[in-house]
Amino acid sequence: MRRPRALRHDRRPQVRTIGIAALGAALLAVTACSSPSTASSGGVTGGNCTESKTPVKISVIADLSGASPTLVVHGKAVVAAATTAAHLANTSGGVNCAPVQLVVHDGAASAAGVTQAVRDSINGKSVAVTGFAISGFLAGSVPLITQAKIPWMSTSPTFQGVADIPYFYSTQVAxxxxxxxxxxxxxxxxxxxxxxxxxxxxxxxxxxxxxxxxxxxxxxxxxxxxxxxxxxxxxxxxxxxxxxxxxxxxxxxxxxxxxxxxxxxxxxxxxxxxxxxxxxxxxxxxxxxxxxxxxxxxxxxxxxNAAFPLPGTPLGAAVQESGASLDDANASSYFGQEFAAATALVDTLRKCGDDCTADKFASTVSAYGDYTVPLDGLYGPMKFDPRVATMPxxxxxxxxxxxxxxxxxxxx
The missing domain is CATH 3.40.50.2300 (Response regulator)
Incomplete structure (x- = not known):
């Protein structure tokens, strides 16, 4: 099983594209933010899929470098969680037989880095965004998020500005x-x-x-x-x-x-x-x-409010099968919250259909009621009320x- 290579230390925040193969291999391509390359998705298994579809591109914003070691620990756990969720999706039919492709943007633990990551997510034509950025770094991107009308379901906190965006959802408890x-x-x-x-x-x-x-x-x-x-x-x-x-x-x-x-x-x-x-x-x-x-x-x-993917548990096994780092996953509680966010995001895209707009995405989430995260990722069902998840x-x-x-x- 081939594992992701380390990011290069370029000046600008970086982006990497991960295609999750059917057997859980993580294929990684690294470029500068302005011109990300696309890695092979590896296709999907399960779901009675008989045809190949264009990959569904989802951006993952996470701090993988920068001056805050704590945020980098959280960022690595977030990427591990999203990678695990994408692997589980692609081994169960993808998004209606289209493979999930993750594009990871390094927020670089700074407001400038997160803003650049948001711009690159929009310009890169991602269909949705997940990941984590603290409110102080994300606040400057509110106008970009509002104008782009791209669905967000992440563990980024809600705050004044994003709380009013009807397609911005968070699994970070209020x-x-x-x-x-x-x-x-x-x-x-x-x-x-x-x-x-x-x-x-x-x-x-x-x-x-x-x-x-x-x-x-x-x-x-x-x-x-x-x-x-x-x-x-x-x-x-x-x-x-x-x-x-x-x-x-x-x-x-x-x-x-x-x-x-x-x-x-x-x-x-x-x-x-x-x-x-x-x-x-x-x-x-x-x-x-x-x-x-x-x-x-x-x-x-x-x-x-979320489980850790400990060795010997089904969730821990899923992390290993995806090619993500089990050590990174268990180093931060943000793994569990992001796993819930990324899993719910993929399920929402499945239910939303091929012509999923931000408004249709929002109406799909509102119809959920209680949502159960697989592999005992949470200690009970979560519910968006209205856009922030509540959970035991x-x-x-x-x-x-x-x-x-x-x-x-x-x-x-």
Whole structure:
């Protein structure tokens, strides 16, 4: 099974075209963004297909280079998820017997890179777009997305501007929902009540997403008689958190809620332990199994809304069969959200038909109701309401007896 070659380090954000072969091989061509070449699709199997059709081109926008190591980890997981979804599609008839062809655009972890990726997706005549870009990088592309009328179904967050685009869908749980879910998770962990409880919060500075989650969490905690504070806003990557941990302990907080990444949660846990913190530590962002193992703290919990493709699971086997990297897939929770997005995108294109317009795409999604992601990719059905997916959230805690995280209680 031939695996994708590494991207060249050209100056401009790059694009690569992936054709998913019937047996799961990933064929890769790399060029500059302005002139992408087309790799062989490899055809389709299944679906009683008897004729060859023109490939259905889907753009995948993901950060595969740039100044943010965290975003690059997410970007690689997103590409692995889209590759897996395309492989599953092409081994079950493609899009009405047309093979799915992925064109991967590197957002380069920058606003300029994401804008270029959006332009290239439009100019490259992709029929739809998936992937992930943070709101701050995607905001400048709202006019382009609106004018192009290309369906989007991705794990990019919704925010003012894209939230009003009728063919822009996201499998990233709404910020308000994350805040209220976090409050409910903390309520469960703190004995069933938040009355009189103090919750510290940590999140990235200058982030509209974090602002909205913090506001939602604060409102939910206050409604239950608790308080949120102190609030710590930090860079996206840091290696020292001792002063913040000392302040949290001095304030007498009962729990710390974090919107940070896996690597910084590890730093926070160490600092809190050194400071003598004995409360609950909640990661609102889904922590990976590797992070749980490094922290190994029974008071550390994480909210998960999507499964990881662990070795030995059907989802993990599908990743390997597609030629994607299992390590990349398990390094970020964005794999699960993107797998849900890319799978639903392909299914919508199938139902929408050969003459699928953005408006017809939107009406097709609105008729779904509950949507079940294959291979237990989520912890239950998701539903677009109206364009942001809602889905069950499960709390996980480290289980020392089996040396892995385990689900706690029923889904939120």
């Amino acid at each position: 910020n308000k929902t994350l805040g209220t879910d976090a409050a409910e998770a903390l309520k469960r962990e703190l004995g069933g009540s938040l009355a009189g409880k103090k919750i510290a919060f940590e999140g990235t500075t200058n982030s509209a997403t974090v602002d909205e989650i913090l506001a939602s969490l604060t409102a939910a905690v206050q409604a239950e008689g608790g308080t949120v504070g102190p609030v710590f806003r930090d860079p996206s990557v840091f290696t020292e958190w001792s002063s913040q941990a000392a302040n949290a302990v001095s304030a007498g907080v009962d729990a710390v809620a974090s919107m940070s990444s896996d690597s910084t949660n590890i730093v926070m846990n160490g600092a809190l332990k050194t400071a003598g913190f004995d409360g609950k530590f909640l990661s609102i962002v889904s922590a990976t199994d590797a992070t749980f193992a490094k922290i190994a703290n029974p008071d550390f919990i994480s909210m998960r 959230v499960t709390i996980f805690r480290w289980d020392a007896a089996v040396s892995k995280p385990a689900a706690v209680g029923s889904a939120l």
